[in-house]
Amino acid sequence: MTxxxxxxxxxxKGLNPGSIIFTEDFQSxxxxxxxxxxxxxxxxxGVLKTLARGIYAKPKFSKLLNQEVLPSTEQVAEAIAKRDRARILPTGVYAQxxxxxxxxxxxxxxxxxxxxxxxITVGNRTIQFKKTTPKNLALKGEISKLVVQALKEIGKDNATDEELKKIKAVLQNEDIKDLKHDISLAPQWIAEIMAQAL
Known part of the structure; x- marks a missing residue:
């Protein structure tokens, strides 16, 4: 018996190096x-590395760095969201x-x-998931949803010309359909900034 x-x-053994593993993956x-x-x-x-309580990673060896590389905190957050079938949206300084x-x-x-x-604490970093309204997660564009969060962090009338120029430039890479959709959901002052990219 095994x-x-x-x-x-x-x-x-069957998992790819760099995989994030949760205790509950082995429930059965x-x-x-x-x-x-x-x-x-x-x-x-040394087969696994502990990332946080109940969260592990199969180490990946980087020839370039000549050392083991573990998944980033961002990858851990995404893996948790995937496991919980939850949607997540980066906010604040991280979005910036x-x-x-x-x-x-x-x-x-x-x-x-x-x-x-x-x-959740991963190494010297913390991941915090805050419950939000479905409206905040209804934004479709990968870039535009970050822009909305970054601007909320910067605050109304606080964005420098340099920041506005950068925002306009990154929004050029957004899918136009998603951008229009997200403009319609964004707070008025943010929508006006985003509309400049159309």
Whole structure:
């Protein structure tokens, strides 16, 4: 009979390096106690790395950096959203950073979500999921939804000419249909800024 350890090890072997794994991925392979012990052993063996409580990664080796590379905090947030079948939307300084409006890499990533609100610590960074209204998550464009969040963080009448120029430039890469859709949902002052990209 194959032990829980062996079953879990087999399953992990079949995963791509860089994969994010949750304790519940192994639910069918044994009791939660046996799974916890098996995963702890895999971490000790170096087969897995612990990212946060109940969240692991199969390390990926980078020849370029000549070291193991773990998934980014952003990838962890996306994996949690996928697991929970929830939608997430980056906010604030993080949205500004993704758009190139800020060079500051936030240690705290705040996402709006229609999933459960929670806080997770990954290394020295924190992921926070804040419950929001469906309207906030109804934006379609990958770029325009970030622009709305970044501008909310900057505040009305606070955006510099440089920032407005950058926003207009990044919005040129947005699908025109999505952009028009998102303009119709954005707060009036943000919609006016976004409309300049049409």
């Amino acid at each position: 032990s829980t350890d062996d079953k879990i090890e087999q399953k992990i 392979l044994g009791s939660s106690g046996a799974i916890a012990v098996a995963l702890h052993r895999m971490v000790k063996k 950073n993704v758009l190139g409006l800020s060079t500051q890499v936030p240690l705290k990533l705040v996402y709006l979500t229609d999933g459960s609100p929670r806080k």
